[in-house]
Amino acid sequence: MKNYDHKKIEGKWQKEWEKKKIYNAQNKLKGKKFYGLIEFPYPSGDGLHVGHPRPYIGMDIISRKRRMEGYNVLYPIGWDAFGLPTENYAIKTGIAPEKVTKKNSDNFRRQIKSLAVSFDWSREVNTTDPAYYKWTQWIFLQFFKKGLAYKTKTVINWCPKDKIGLANEEVINGCCERCGTLTEKREKEQWMLAITKYADRLDKDLDTVDYLPQVKTQQRNWIGKSEGSEIEFKITDSELGIKVFTTRADTIFGATYVILAPEHTLVESLKSKVKNWDEVEKYIALAKKKDELTRTAADKEKTGVELKGVEAINPANGEKVSVWVADYALVNYGTGAVMAVPAHDERDFAFATKYKLPIKQVIAPMFESGEGHPDKPVAGKPVIERDVAYAIIKHWSEDKYLALKWKQVDHWTSLVMGGIDTGEDAVSAMKREVSEETGFTDFKKAYDLQFEVHSKFYQHQKGENRYAKAQTIVIELGSGAQNNVDEEELKKHEPLWIEKNKMEDFLVHGNHKLSWNKYLGKIGAYTEGGVLINSGQFNGLSSQEVKKNITEFVGGKMVTKFKLRDWVFSRQRYWGEPIPLVNCEKCGWVPVPEKELPLKLPKVKSYQPTDTGESPLSAITSWVNTKCPKCKGKAKRETDTMPNWAGSSWYYLRYTDPKNKKEFASKKNLKYWTPVDWYNGGMEHTTLHLLYSRFWHKFLYDLKLVPTSEPYKKRTSHGLILAEGGEKMSKSRGNVVNPDDIVKTYGADTLRLYEMFLGPFDQAVVWSTESMIGSRRFIEKVWRLGEKVMSAKAKTSSKEIERLLHKAIKKVTEDIEIMGFNTAISSMMICVNEMEKAESLSVKDFKLFLQIVAPFIPHVAEELWREMGEKKSIHLSKWPKYDPKKIVDDTFTLVIQVNSKVRAEATVPVSLSEKEAEEIAKNHPMIQSWIAGKTIRKIIYVKNKLVNIVAA
C-alpha cells in the first residue's frame, strides 16, 4: 500500500488537465450553459494570501459540479490591473507599470494554478492590455456620443496624498478609501458619467434578479430613491421663489421657516435684499471651507444665519416665514432648499430650538385602540367627538408626579384627565378637573405643552364610541393645600404620587406615555404619521393620504429624488485608460476616431502626478498636441485617465469572446453566454463595482449591444478569512498566511477542503493552521479506503453503507447549490467514517463517493478514479444521482416524552402506527414510574419522531 503523497499527484494531474484542456469552455454555442464568475483580482506585488482563493474555490466547486451535470461551463479569470499600488511602485522605483503588472500577474497565475481552480485560462483578460482597453475606450465613446459623459466643473473629493479625485463611493467617513487620508473639496473640471439617469432602473430592476437580500438593500440604500413633493415658497416683494423638496407635504402648515444650502445660487440673487450680507457671506465662506467630515458629523450642533430682510410665504396658509442659510441643507440633494417643520422633523426641531424659531404642531399622533388602550371602537355605535386634556402634575417638593389608579378596572392607571367645556381653555379646564378629582388647589404654574394627541376608543359606561382630541397640560403645585374630594370621585379612582422614573411603566395608555415622554423632552419632534391639525381644510385627514392633495393645493408637484450622484470618471493619474477625446479650439470635445483606438498610454519619464492636479500625461507635449479629427486644426488631448472601475465594468462580457478584434464581443457569443448565471464577490463591491457594471450593462442594452438588461442573474458573497488573532490579513500587519507554504506541506486538496470546511461560506472565519490537520486526515482516510477497496474487490456494499452514501450524495448535491460547503463536507466525513468500519464496500459505490468528493479534492479523486481503471477524467464523468429508495431508513429512534421531557427512547420500525407508538410509550418501563398515579391528559404524536405524554 502506497502512502498518500500530495507532491506526487498534484503536479501530475494539473499538467494532464491542462494538456487535455478539460476545463476550457466549449466553443460550440449549443446546449445548456453555465457561466460562473468571480471578481477578477488586482495582481498586487504581495501575491496571494489564503483569503483570496476562498471565493475561487467555492465557485470552482459549483463549476465542477455543473460540468459533471453536463453543462457547457464558462469559468474565466483575468486581471484588473490598472490601479494605484502599481503606479505608486512605478513612482518609487521608476520601473514601468506594465513590467510590474506582468510580473505580478505571472505570480498570481502560478499560485492560482497550484490550487487547481478550474479556470479556463485560454480566456484570460487583462484590463491594461491595449487590445482590451481599446474596448473600454470604445464604450466610453458611446457614453460620450449619447451625452452621458460630460465634462463639468464640480466640487470633487480630493485626496491630497494620492493626488486624485474620488467618487463619492470612494470616500469613507470623509477619508480616502485607499489611504485613509482626510479628503478635501476641490473645484475641478472632471469627466462625469450620468449614472443618475439610470437611478430608477437600477433600483427597480433589482426586483428581477436573484441577489442576496443585503446586497439589494445596500444598493437601494445607496441609490436612495425617495418620493416626495416639490413646492415653491414665494419671496415677498420679489419675482423669486424658493423651491423645496419634501417627503412630508402633509406637514406644510407647520413650516415656520425655510433653509437654503450655503452653496444655493439663490442666496447670491437675494444679495440686494439681505441686510446682514457681511454675516451671511462669512458664514458661507466658512461652510465651504469645512471638510466633509466636520460638516457631516451627525452630532454636530446645527448652525445657520438668517437672511434678514428676506421673507417667504408659506403657500399653504399664506403666512410669512423667515429664510435662513444653514449647512444642514445639502446643495446636491433635492432642490438644495428645505421647508423647515420643527414640530415634525428632528433636525428642524434642533435648529428651531437653538434659534428660538416658532414650532407649530400640525400632526397629532393617533391611537386607535392599539396597545395599552381601551377597547376598540364598536361598529354601528355613534362616534362622539370630545375635546379633552391630560394633566401632568408635579409635586410641590418631591420629584414625583400625580396619576390615577382606577378602582373599577384592573391594572388601569392614567394621568388626571377631563373634558374641556365650550368656551373654556385647556389650562383652566384642567385646573378645574384637578381640584375636583384630587383636591389640590395651589397651582404654582400651569401651562399648555402644545402637544395634542388623538385617540379613538369605545366608552363602556356610556356605550358610545369616542374620538378624543387631547391637549397636554402641565401643572406644578405650590403646596399640598387640598380641599375635600367628592366621595363619588374617590370611589372611581385613587390619586397616587409616582416617582419620575417609574411613571412611564406606571402609565398603561400609549397616548399618556407619549405625552409624558414629550414632557420629559425624550421626544423632540414627532416624526411619525397621524392626523392633521391646524391645517385648515385638511384637518382630520391622515398624513399618509393627504400628501398628494396638499401638494396640488399649494401648486407643487410630486417628484422622485435620488441620493445617487453622477460618477466622477476622471483621474489625474498615469496608470489608467486614456480618455480618448481631444479638445479642439473650434469644435470643442471631439472623440478619437474608432479606427485609431486603442489610444495607447505613451511612455513617460516620470509617473509622479503634479501638484496642480494634472496627470503626468500633461507633461508629454508631443502626445498632448494633436490635430482635431474633425477640422484638422490644432487640438489637445485629454490628459485625464479613467478610474480603475472602468475596465471591471464590462470584463465579464469580454470573457465570452476574448480575442475578438472587431467587437468587444460578438452578438452570437453574448447571446449564448450572458447573463452571468452566478456571480460571487465581496460585499465591499456592492455600491461600487456591482452598481457601476449594472449601469454600463443597461447602457449597452439600450444600444442593443447586449441581449439582457441585467448582467448577473444571481449574486452571492463570501466572508473574509481573518488571521489567527481575528484581524484582517495584511502584509503591514505581518499576519499573512501564504498559500504556497500550505500547498507545499499539506497539499492543494487539503487547503481547498479546509477552506470550505472552516465555516459558513458567507461568514468571516478565522484561519487556524492547527485545525487544518482534520482536513488532511480526511483525505488520507479516503486514500487508504481507496487502496483497501481496490484490494478487496467487493461486489456489494452493506445496506447501511449504501444508505449513508446515498444520503451523502443527496446532501452534497443540495448543499453545493446553497454554498453549504461545510455541511456537505461533514456528510462526506460521516460517510467515510462508516465506510472505514464497514465489512464490505463495493468498488462501484466507492467510485460514486469519489465523484461527489471530486469537486472538493480534485487531485486525490482523480488519482484513485484512474487507479480503478477509468480512462477518462473523473471531472468529466456524470454527476451521480441518489437513489430515493436507498435513503429510506427501516427503523428510527422513537423519543418518548412525559410532559415534554425526554424520559425514554425506543428503536422501532418506520411503519409504526400512531396507536402502536402510544402503546410502546405507555408500556415502556422507564415511563411507567413517570406516569404512575397521574392522569393522562393528552398524548401528542409526531410521526417518525416522538410521543409526548401530557400527564398531571
Added chain:
RNA sequence: GCCCGAGUGGCGAAAUUGGUAUACGCGCGAGACUUAAAAUUUCGUGGUCGUAAGACCGUGUGGGUUCGAUUCCCACCUCGGGCACCA
C-alpha cells in the same frame, strides 16, 4: 441615530414549515500498537450533584405564546457590517 446580520461546549461550528440541542472537525483525557516517539486506532469529552442508576440545569439577558422554543412574539444587552444632517 437608522437599516441589515449574528450571539449555541475549551475552540471552528451543526440542527428552524416549533419535536432527541451540541452532528462534523479541532483540542483535551484514557487505552491499544511501538524498545520509544510520531503516525494510526479504540473509547470518553456541556455544567452541577451522585459510588451508581439517575436527577436537575443548559443555545446572550428578561418576559410571553405552546404539551413542547436555539427556532415564533415583545423588550433589552453585546459584537460585526452598511448608511449617516438625503428633508
